[in-house]
Amino acid sequence: xxxxxxxxxxxxxxxxxxxxxxxxDTLVLNEETTMVTRTAAPAHVSDALDxxxxxxxxxxxxxxxxxxxxxxxPGMIFVEQAQEVWETADGSEGxxxxxxxxxxxxxxxxxxxxxxxxxxxxxxxxxxxQVNDCRTNRMGAEAWKYDSGTAINMEAAxxxxxxxxxxxxxxxxxxxxxxxxxxxxYYTRTGQLELSxxxxxxxxxxxxxxxxxxSQGQINGFPVYxxxxxxxxxxxxxxxxxxxxxxxxxxSPGSPEFVALELYVASxxxxxxxxxxxxxx
Amino acid sequence: xxxxxxxxAAVGCIATAAFAADIEPTAVSYxxxxxxxxxxxxxxxxxxxxxIVGDKGQGNCxxxxxxSDLADVPFQGEIGPMLDGAGDRWTEAELRGIVSNAKxxxxxxxxxxxxxxxxxxxxxxAYTGKAADDTFGPLLSAQQIEDVVAYLTTLKD
Numbered sequence: 001x002x003x004x005x006x007x008x009x010x011x012x013x014x015x016x017x018x019x020x021x022x023x024x025d026t027l028v029l030n031e032e033t034t035m036v037t038r039t040a041a042p043a044h045v046s047d048a049l050d051x052x053x054x055x056x057x058x059x060x061x062x063x064x065x066x067x068x069x070x071x072x073x074p075g076m077i078f079v080e081q082a083q084e085v086w087e088t089a090d091g092s093e094g095x096x097x098x099x100x101x102x103x104x105x106x107x108x109x110x111x112x113x114x115x116x117x118x119x120x121x122x123x124x125x126x127x128x129x130q131v132n133d134c135r136t137n138r139m140g141a142e143a144w145k146y147d148s149g150t151a152i153n154m155e156a157a158x159x160x161x162x163x164x165x166x167x168x169x170x171x172x173x174x175x176x177x178x179x180x181x182x183x184x185x186y187y188t189r190t191g192q193l194e195l196s197x198x199x200x201x202x203x204x205x206x207x208x209x210x211x212x213x214x215s216q217g218q219i220n221g222f223p224v225y226x227x228x229x230x231x232x233x234x235x236x237x238x239x240x241x242x243x244x245x246x247x248x249x250x251x252s253p254g255s256p257e258f259v260a261l262e263l264y265v266a267s268x269x270x271x272x273x274x275x276x277x278x279x280x281x
Numbered sequence: 282x283x284x285x286x287x288x289x290a291a292v293g294c295i296a297t298a299a300f301a302a303d304i305e306p307t308a309v310s311y312x313x314x315x316x317x318x319x320x321x322x323x324x325x326x327x328x329x330x331x332x333i334v335g336d337k338g339q340g341n342c343x344x345x346x347x348x349s350d351l352a353d354v355p356f357q358g359e360i361g362p363m364l365d366g367a368g369d370r371w372t373e374a375e376l377r378g379i380v381s382n383a384k385x386x387x388x389x390x391x392x393x394x395x396x397x398x399x400x401x402x403x404x405x406x407a408y409t410g411k412a413a414d415d416t417f418g419p420l421l422s423a424q425q426i427e428d429v430v431a432y433l434t435t436l437k438d
Contacts, residue, residue: 190403192401192405194394195391207358208359209345209358210337210341210343210358211355244409247405
């Protein structure tokens with residue numbers, strides 16, 4: 001009897017350990033688009049990682065399956081809502097996004113290059129910043145609050161038309177100083193627990209931290225629909241949660257610090273497919 | 282989360298009021314990463330230490346470590362080594378040093394310092410995401426450290 005119980009315990013332990021590695025699986029979207037969920041690390045992170053991996057590889061079988069088919073992906077409901085907003089006039093100029101940009105499909109490839117340097121504004125802009133620029137300066141409409149429902153739904157819609165394309169953010173030229181600021185933040189050990197992004201997502205990915213299976217903390221899948229709060233969540237909100245979990249004073253979504261961190265983290269995933277909206281627990 | 286913050290604050294008050302003999306976090310003396318004197322001046326309670334190690338709202342050591350003796354606690358992490366046999370590998374003074382501030386024994390360790398109040402970057406008010414205020418104290422009280430150390434010394438192979 002004792003021996004038998006021991007064997008079961010051993011099996012349980014083995015299963016736990018096996019579950020901790022990224023799965024060996026391929027994400028094929030809607031049975032047609034094969035996504036790159038792991039690839040050689042881009043040159044600027046090759047000193048730290050050999051391979052970069054999508055967070056999709058670290059999630060359970062059912063969560064992964066939900067993301068493979070648009071009919072099962074609850075994030076696509078929010079994409080549809082944004083599609084309507086895209087065509088609805090707003091602001092003093094009586095214009096909608098489609099007045100200037102035609103179909104949402106015209107935005108294919110855009111998400112893969114953001115955050116991106118904007119020459120006229122002299123700053124690195126996230127997609128949400130660019131959308132708000134169109135709203136305030138071209139439509140005479142109010143800016144959307146950072147990572148709020150409407151803003152994140154639009155980001156997901158813009159992402160959805162780039163799915164399968166490789167993330168390709170530029171880190172040199174005028175964007176370099178912002179990128180370096182992001183890198184500095186990534187390696188800074190914050191809060192009373194003195195943990196950096198790298199402690200969890202570079203040194204410990206694949207391991208369990210309590211009940212959580214640590215991924216590389218990539219953002220190619222953002223915005224993500226979380227089963228936990230049943231809505232779309234932005235990368236800055238995720239950063240905020242992670243910083244809070246180090247028992248630190250966080251930065252705010254949309255802050256210069258998180259814009260820089262977004263550029264840096266996005267660049268660590270250069271080469272992975274754009275996946276948003278993806279599904280996470 | 283709120284109730285946790287309050288309970289920690291309450292513990293803090295009792296600790297200050299009742300155990301004025303505590304060695305302050307800023308006054309602990311480390312020798313090669315070890316601390317020989319009891320931080321509270323009292324012996325530790327291993328049974329309570331066992332609870333602290335497994336409790337999410339207290340030490341939450343199982344976030345990173347597995348302990349076979351705590352098989353009843355689900356979801357033990359894998360970041361640090363298994364604590365089984367820690368009482369054989371380390372002396373009581375070494376264990377006290379490791380739990381109080383592991384970064385002295387293990388350079389750049391990922392393990393948080395449980396009895397330290399200074400030198401943090403952007404310290405927060407527990408898990409609220411807000412800045413620390415004047416209720417800021419060490420992660421564990423002096424007596425809680427002693428309890429954890431007492432428990433760790435019982436972990437023999």
